[in-house]
Amino acid sequence: MLSASVPNNTAFHPSTFILLGIPGMQDHITALVAISSFSTMFLAILIGNSAVLFLVVTEPTLHTPIYLFLALLMVTDLISTLALMPKLLCLFWFNDGDIASSACFTQMFFIHGASVVRSALLVAMAFDHFVAVCEPLRYNTILSHSLVGRLGLLAVAKGVILILPMPLLLQRLTFCHKVIPHTYCDHMAVVKMACNHTGLNRIYGLFVILLMVGLDLLLIDATFKALNTCSAHLFVIPVTYVPALFSSITHRFGHNIPPHAHILLANLYLLLPSVLNPIICGIKMREIRDKATKYLCRESE
Template identity: 75%
Template sequence: MFISNHSSFITFTLMGVPGLESQHVWLSVPFSSVFLVILIGNGAILFLVVTEPTLHTPMHLLLALLMIADLISTFALLPKVLCLFWFDDGDIASQACFTQMFFIHGASVVRSALLVAMAFDRFLAVCEPLRYNTILSHSLVGRLGLMALAKGVILILPMPLLLQRLTFCHVVIPHTYCDHMAVVKMACSNTKPNRIYGLFVVLLVVGLDLLLIGLSYALILKAVIRLNSRDATFKALSTCSAHLFVILITYSPALFSSITHRIGCNIAPHAHILLANLYLLIPSMFNPIIYGIKMKEIRDKVTKCLQRNFLVLQLKER
């Protein structure tokens, strides 16, 4: 069927997980469980950072911004996926599809930019501890957050705009959400500008951000090597451990998914689609868990809140 997307009445149909359509109801169980974990974990840390004055430090404020980006990405992705799995409702208007694409990919770019800012925070904490609070003020944290937001908007906004010029021969998207490359593959007109721009964004975001993060940690490692005390070395490395874990779970699946979209022709479609969902959900799910375990301040606040709630319940029972 030949369809032009210049009409405002175009409707795409999300297929879900190709080859596993009959298992959608069962797939909804882990997806809905992940949804709850993300909401509870990210929401709890965001609530703690906002309500606890002792957590209004640069690192915790950046962490709160990261939680917001994760929640935006999750809300852009999972409600439609669950509707597809539960009610077999895969229809999505083209403008809604492009909007979902903007928020999912935009949140991913913002998340990457925030990880760069957090690497800079760790560099200052280890290499310039005496000047840490002077350099990384609340106003600078705010500017870093605005820069991350601007980066996400500026880089991702051209994607749906470029898609507006295409003519689509197919409307059934073999995916669970409106991924940029999945939508581009539905077009029968010239998609070279879309593909080039998509690759440019991947290289700029992942390549440049990883380069800046690597530079920060190279300087941190250089400073750590100069430390004569084993305790000081352990403490310096401990301050970076949570951030390093988050970097690993954020960029590894994202890089693999992006590569397989372009050259992974021999990968089973259902494996690729599930991976494309996991690379968005894994960081959002594990970020609060990692930071909750690794950051003593958050761990202590969570423990105190649980103890306080437990005492309240005991008093009510009496």
């Protein structure tokens, strides 16, 4: 696969990139463990998120703001996973790392865009919790379905507006290599393949991660500190933000971190929230648990 790279002094616009995968995981036993782990996570995400989404959509009593936000979160997790996993599994199953440049930039947009949307939805869920605690009598008035819809659209718009410049800025660059040492088209991994000056790309990428992790996390943290309360929402925060921030920092400053450790973390930061969100939000929310139990009991009769 490495033979597909081009010399450092040759700048070009590749029609395809090659995803290298995870260095050090080429032996059969390690690859089998990776395939089993990623396949299991893929199935868990599809089943868990689809089940919660099905319950929220089909149960009228769950058509309340917090569960509508939760449904949007499940959709976001499914989109992120479907953008990542098919190519990743092809890479491990069939050693097929070829990906068209247009598909690479599209994958980048959906994966990173979903991360921004997920973060914005967590802020919306924190706001829901704030209104429920501080203004319980005005809850339905403040958090009307129209406001929930606008907040959902705002979250999607935030993801599109912040992430769309990333692939657009990359298309102006020429590249010295077409082999991406990663399992997916991560923004910084592709930037490092470029020949010409990438300062604008790096600065913009850092701006996005600081806006997502910094501002959104600050708003969520301030909300729960003001309420002096705890909820299932808090369990999602470290799973979502800590690996994302660590992955971004190691891309820029973690030169001594082994490549396989960084790439594994980059995959986990995308997949773990999608695996755990249905468990954390679903199991800890009594209405979801009750409706799931009721539905399963009805099906078994």
